[in-house]
Amino acid sequence: MADSDAAATLAAVEKRLRALEDREAIRELVCRYNAVMDNREIDNAPDLFTEDASVSSHDGALSSVGRDAVVEMYQSRWGVLGPSLHWGHDHRIFIDPSDPDRATGQVGLHAEMSRFGVAAMSAIRYDDEYRREADGQWRFASRRLAFFYYMDPRDFAEVMESDLRVRSGEEPVAAGFPETLDSWQDYYKRFPRPAGATAS
Numbered sequence: 001m002a003d004s005d006a007a008a009t010l011a012a013v014e015k016r017l018r019a020l021e022d023r024e025a026i027r028e029l030v031c032r033y034n035a036v037m038d039n040r041e042i043d044n045a046p047d048l049f050t051e052d053a054s055v056s057s058h059d060g061a062l063s064s065v066g067r068d069a070v071v072e073m074y075q076s077r078w079g080v081l082g083p084s085l086h087w088g089h090d091h092r093i094f095i096d097p098s099d100p101d102r103a104t105g106q107v108g109l110h111a112e113m114s115r116f117g118v119a120a121m122s123a124i125r126y127d128d129e130y131r132r133e134a135d136g137q138w139r140f141a142s143r144r145l146a147f148f149y150y151m152d153p154r155d156f157a158e159v160m161e162s163d164l165r166v167r168s169g170e171e172p173v174a175a176g177f178p179e180t181l182d183s184w185q186d187y188y189k190r191f192p193r194p195a196g197a198t199a200s
Contacts, residue, residue: 018100019095022095026138029138032044033140045074048139049071050140052141053143054142055070055142056143056144057145057146058146058176062145081113084111085111090106093105103131106125106126108123108125109124110123115168120168121149122147122150124146126145128144129141146176147168
């Protein structure tokens with residue numbers, strides 16, 4: 001093998017290894033986020049976010065820009081929460097092919113909590129942007145969450161066949177997904193649910 005071929009092979013291996021390490025670091029970032037939320041690790045919260053980070057929600061209940069504002073928002077939410085448990089599921093990560101220090105991702109997650117003294121459970125999807133900063137650490141540049149549902153566990157059977165699956169306020173509101181997705185809407189235009197497949 002020529003020296004140039006060996007160098008090219010080594011560079012390709014190094015690039016693939018770095019991508020794998022970056023994916024693992026981003027997964028660890030999400031795990032750290034869950035721990036910070038549930039353990040109320042206020043001193044560790046700022047390090048999760050870039051200085052210009054934003055956190056928002058599909059329903060508009062969350063909207064903060066800037067690391068300090070994001071941390072203050074979470075601290076205000078912790079004031080009305082009892083114990084909580086966040087656990088992540090599938091995590092899709094897309095490294096930016098034009099900038100290896102940037103990535104996007106989508107995280108599926110369930111959470112259980114007590115809020116204002118009432119038990120609640122939720123299913124959530126996060127759309128994330130990640131950035132590797134000058135110290136080599138990956139942080140959240142943005143997080144946008146949408147609820148599949150948020151409800152009192154006792155209402156599960158009733159809530160699941162409703163479009164209004166977010167029951168965190170005085171009035172139920174529409175779920176953030178999947179009904180809002182183009183793929184979902186397109187599928188059921190082409191293949192409508194048969195009679196009797198929905199709640200009456």
